Amino acid sequence: MAYIELRQVSKYFGEVVAVDRLDLxxxxxxxxxxxxxxxxxxxxxxRMVAGFEDLDDGEIRVGERCLSSKKKNFYVPPEDRNFGMVFQAFAVWPHLSIYENVAFPLRIRKLPKEEIEKRTKEALEHTNLFQIASEHPDDLSGGGKQRVALARALAIRPDVMLLDEPLSSLDPHFREEMRFEIKDLQRRFGFSILYVTHDQSEAMALSDRILVMRLGVAQQTGTPLEVYGKPANRFVFEFIGLSSFIETAFDADAMRIGGESHPWPNGVRPSQEIRASGRGILAVRPFEIEFLDPASRKGIPGVVTRKIFLGETIDYRVQVNETEVRVQKTRREPGPAVGENVKLGFPRPHWYPIGGD
Ligand SMILES: Nc1ncnc2c1ncn2[C@@H]1O[C@H](COP(=O)(O)OP(=O)(O)O)[C@@H](O)[C@H]1O
Ligand SMILES: [Mg+2]
Known part of the structure; x- marks a missing residue:
């Protein structure tokens, strides 16, 4: 059994199903x-894990302990869950010094004075704030303020850190630096992290596993490589990384694009269910599409309509029947010019049902 368990957790706001029978x-x-x-x-x-929001269904447990249960009508209040929290908004108290900002939750918990001092100092040292602890957080940059929020969460020595888009208000440069700092702190203190983000590269960089959500429903849980390499559906494919999609019809044992029949790309057939529906979506990563010799008998024909220089990468748009397909190559690879006829090869195709995500 996992350390923290969400079982069939649901939350409604009127008609809106915000979270729908989530297991994690x-x-x-x-x-x-x-x-x-x-x-x-x-x-x-x-917020349900933190205890700020009750559940409309299901249960949340940590270790042997039940935290929230709809059926048992049972809730542990947030202050009795040993969780640290950092939010997107810079939630620091401007009238308190940095030191007092970090010590505050410990004072609320009525810890002994020496313990408060020890933990506050430790948290400040680990976040490189000790030298400026007597200053006010108002003068700090966004990154500095988030570091105070992190130190405050750290000082309670949490079992779990709940982080809600903590870096999304920061400059890109700071964002990357703070990713490393959060990972370092986790390594040092060993807490679990539930990290909320809409930024796929942040999710990839920080996490052991990613849970992809859509409209309150879990779509897939897996390692970054699994969700990138084996997306469970079209939504996950599109949300993680770049994508190109081509809608195709099917013949008996081939795909049909623009009235022409082609063998399955790299021999990869859609599932029986998708084939039975008569149409499907061929999904590929732009970097995994090959330019084949236009005289080749293999590949899907198209015409290059645009070629955009993106530094190390060249971004091509290739018109294939009614679809514009995005292809990417490094600038060191030879590639076609605008207007050229090409054939596209798909060595690693994925198939999804139409409208089936
Ligand atoms: N307090 C609330 N009252 C009514 N609707 C809410 C409330 N909080 C969230 N929602 C709705 O629940 C859904 C999920 O919101 P939220 O959990 O904030 O999404 P996210 O954090 O992924 O952006 C949204 O449709 C949102 O409008
Ligand atoms: Mg949110």
């Missing part, structure tokens, strides 16, 4: 990123 297990010391577009239920889930 987080191991001790594991970092799970909850990834999905705005409004998919990430913050609501985090």
């Amino acid at each position: 297990g987080i191991e001790q010391g594991e970092c799970i990123a909850m990834l999905g577009p705005s409004g998919c239920g990430k913050t609501t889930t985090l």
Whole structure:
């Protein structure tokens, strides 16, 4: 059994199903990123784990302990869950010094004076704030303020860190630096992390596993490589990384594009279910599409309509029947010019049903 367990957790706001029968297990010391577009239920889930929001169904447990259960009508209040929290907004108290900001939750918990001092100092040292502890957080940059929020969460020595888009208000440069700092702190202190983000590269960089959400429903849980390499559906494919999609019809044992029949790309057939529906979506990563010799008998014919220089990468648009297909190559690879006829090869195709995500 996982350390933290969400079982069939649901939350409704009137007609809106914010979270729909969510199952999730987080191991001790594991970092799970909850990834999905705005409004998919990430913050609501985090608030239920924290205890700020009650459940409309299901149960949340940590270790042997039940934290929230709809059926048992049981809730542990947030202050009795040993969780640290950092939010997107810079939630620091401007009238308190940095030191007092960090010590405050410990004072609320009525810890002995020496213990408060010890933990506050430790948290400040680990976040490189000790030298400026007597200053006010108002003068700090966004990154500095988030570091104070992190130190404050750290000082309670949490079992779990709940982080809700903590880096999304920061400059890109700071964002990357703070990713490393969060990972370092986790390594040192061993807490679990539930990390909410809509930024796929952040989820990839930080987490052991990613949970992809859409409209309150879990789409897939897996390692970054699994969700990138084996997306469970078209939505996950599109949300993680770049994508090109081609809608095709099917012949008996081939695909049909623009009235022409072609062998399955790299021999990869859609599932029986998709084939039976008569149409499907061929999904590929732009970097995994090959330019084949136009005289080749293999590949799908198209015409290059645009070629955009992106530094190390060249971004091509290739018109294939009615679809514009995105292809990427490094600038060191030879590639066709605009207007050229090409044939596209798909060595690693994925198939999804139409409208089936
Ligand atoms: N307090 C609330 N009252 C009514 N609707 C809410 C409330 N909080 C969230 N929602 C709705 O629940 C859904 C999920 O919201 P949220 O968990 O904030 O998503 P995310 O954090 O992924 O952007 C959205 O449709 C949102 O409008
Ligand atoms: Mg949110």
